[in-house]
Amino acid sequence: MHVISLTASDLCLAAFLLLLLAASSYHIRLGLERRMLLSGLRMTVQLLLIGLVLKGLFASASFPLVAFMSLIMLLVAGYEVRARQKRRLAGVNGYLVSTGSMLISSFTVTFLALTVMVGVEPWYTPQYAIPLLGMLLGNTMNGVALASDRLTSEMYARRSLVEQRLLLGQSWQEASGDIRRDCMRTGMIPIINSMAAAGVVSLPGMMTGQILGGSSPLDAVKYQILIMFLIATGTGFGVLAAIWWISRLLFDDRERLVLENLSTVK
């Protein structure tokens, strides 16, 4: 199937729709127009740049370049997770938790998928490795950011209740258990909903892209099923790791709640 190339004017027309939304936001004083336009602009520049980078990367297929690209993606994702929290872990711990939890989950799952399930040779072939890692990191980032933001906010808001439970001789795990479970759910619900709605309510992006690119729908579906399982697993374990890690840092070695480790974004 022939792929219809999009022209610059096609993209401008789509951008005009976003401008309309921004104008509506301004009109009803939502206060989101500036963020909306900046995000749109940022997305356009980032994707154009990554298009150029991927073109060079695919041509070279060198492991150091793929590893370097993956590291950059991870560090940016870690920064984004931290930036989206109202109350965040102060100092280097904040970056360590967000990047560390995504490293543990997304990288492991991507490596497993490339070596065992897809079985591409060599396993770091950038046409497979970079898009897979990108999709996993993007979704894990959302899950980890949502769960972490909720955890730090809830621990702060319900600090007296947590302390009450500590006073009754509960361990830090028991005292913060309900809050931690709520936060894990918050982080995982979006991907669970996406899985439940896939193919019925929505046609996921990767599958749509493959179909538009000329793949057979069945091949596209198989890849989409694989990626959905991988995303769910990566997001789930990323969320579990981040919540455990942050919670541990919010209690000291005497199991006292130490909210001094949190800084507030003004």
Next chain:
Amino acid sequence: MTEVHSPLSSPDAGSGLHIDRLCFLDSGPFSLHASHGECVGITGRSGIGKTQLLRAVADVIAHDGECWLDGQACSSVKAPQWRRRVAMVPAESFWWYDTVAPHFPSGLTEEMTRVRLRKLGFGDDVGKWQVSRLSTGERQRLSLVRSLVLNPMVLLLDEPTSALDLKTASLVEEMVKELCCQEDMICLWVSHDLDQLGRVAHKTLTLHNHGFTEEKR
């Protein structure tokens, strides 16, 4: 008023609760000794750190110095275990289940718990009560019984009758006196009410920024 000196640095000072040069935030050092069966009243102006003192003894805030219970240092015991032995009942209690019963670790079936609840004016159906419908005074009394379920050796009470009428407050006073007398419990009772401390405490200390003075009777 008499100044209380004698900071205790040795765990060999006998059984009971030893607070040895305890410092927290910008306050301290505070030292005191309470024997088994003794109730110590602690008073002082608002904001001086009475609640923080109790929180430091319960080991829920960072502090310097050490607390000893029957010769065993707080830092040598796991934190949850220490807090079960040295139970603090905060001025405002918090609840996380819908009804009262699940908040009691061993349920409300223990006879001792039922007896205590009855003494404080509750019926046997209190476990089914909705927490959201409890008054402040009911919460305060239930919070005391909830902590007693842990069978603590030390009870840290932060204004335990601030939301109670005189008659109900006297029920709490009687119960704590009984606990000290019959079960050898140690009690630190924080209050602004000197008359009340005169009734329940064996001695009353006034908290200052850097130590205690003892109130003369």
